[in-house]
Amino acid sequence: MDQVKDKAKRVANSKSTVLIQGESGTGKELLARAIHNYSDRKNKPFIAINCAAIPDTLLESELFGYEEGAFTGARRGGKLGKFQLANEGTIFLDEIGEMPIHLQTKLLRVLQEKSIEKIGGHKSIPIDVRVIAATNKNLESMVENEEFREDLFYRLNVIPIFIPPLRERKGDVKILLEYFLKVYNAKLSKNIYGFSTEVESVLLNYNWKGNVRELQNVVEYAVNMENSIYIRMDSIPLKIKKLTEEASKDFQITTIRNMERKLIENSLKFYGKSVADKKMAAQALGISIATLYRKMKEYNIQLD
Known part of the structure; x- marks a missing residue:
């Protein structure tokens, strides 16, 4: 964890994207907030969005916003998306592995062009946002299975940070x-x-x-x-x-004598009863043949 924190501090002021990976409950959002708070963007917004918690049909409007009249029920005056709300600050995309493919394409374009286009809009809006993404999934495996865009993975995985499980x-x-x-x-x-x-x-x-x-x-x-x-x-x-x-x-505790007897019995069952077999058993146990015979007599070990 000291290495994780040191890496996070070193990249805090970078504009490069960070991909935090780790099991559920390891503190990925906590680390993302720490990176933001240690950066020169700390006095600007930190906007977090869980890509798994919002229905696919709403996620695009949540991320990029929409213009007035973009669709039935659209709010008068339109709506700002999370990227605009995070302008000059940091946006944290949690559970990025749950983002549908068609939105992955749009996110890739945003990362490349540093601008967004609202739903129903016709102009590009420039943005200055630090992107930190997180997932508990293996994105490389998802790329191989064509469940996650390879180009987006490499765009997000510029600075990978893995939080080890507890x-x-x-x-x-x-x-x-x-x-x-x-x-x-x-x-x-x-x-x-x-x-x-x-x-x-x-x-x-x-x-x-x-x-x-x-x-x-x-x-x-x-x-x-x-x-x-x-x-x-x-x-x-x-x-x-x-x-x-x-x-x-x-877990049951047994005496050393019982353990020793059991080891000798198992070795003799494995190697056999002949003198040559007993020599191999003794060698495997790390004792001399004379010690083996003495232990067999002590424990009354008889071979059928």
């Missing part, structure tokens, strides 16, 4: 737990000091498929449920407790 950032989990605990203590008027040792261990080792967003939700839930000064197991979501219990059942 399961690969175990060191961040504890920091985030403490941060969100402070946030929800203040928001919910609680005074919880921290997490019990058991809860902390469980949460530090949890897989976090929903990444930071899931962690935030878990802490908010736990703070709501907890009545003592420490978050206890009873206050964390049932799903996490069940997964922890299942993992505990799968």
Whole structure:
């Protein structure tokens, strides 16, 4: 994450497009806002639009606006699109992989010509906008499957930034737990000091498929449920407790003697019963043939 932040700082004042990739919940919009706030455009608009949340029929008018009378129901006086609203600032195109092909073509033209044309309009309107796009999809695979325009991909992917999932950032989990605990203590008027040792261990080792967003939700839930000064197991979501219990059942501790006996038995079953076979088994186990015979006698291992 230090490398991600350093890269973001270095490109903040560039006019080049940035493509932020990462799983859902890793904080792609947060990083986009950080890039904007660190840039010389920080006092200008930051306009975010989720390409997956708006119907295809409305997305074009949301992005580029429309002139009065452009279609039935069009607002009197027309409407400014997100690109015009973001002029001299930054536009953040979230879930860019969900943008329909016909709009990808229009977006490519906007990026190339630095101008937009409203629906129903007949003139080009110049714009000065920094474009940051984000997706949780593999755009390269989508290009290969002809689901995303190759030329648009290369236009967006000038500065690629990948945010790693939380399961690969175990060191961040504890920091985030403490941060969100402070946030929800203040928001919910609680005074919880921290997490019990058991809860902390469980949460530090949890897989976090929903990444930071899931962690935030878990802490908010736990703070709501907890009545003592420490978050206890009873206050964390049932799903996490069940997964922890299942993992505990799968992991069974056995003695070193039992493990050693099992290893020897399995080796002899694999190689065979002859003297030559036993020599190969001993070699595979990293012990001498004499030690193998002694262990067989000690554990009363008999070959059928």
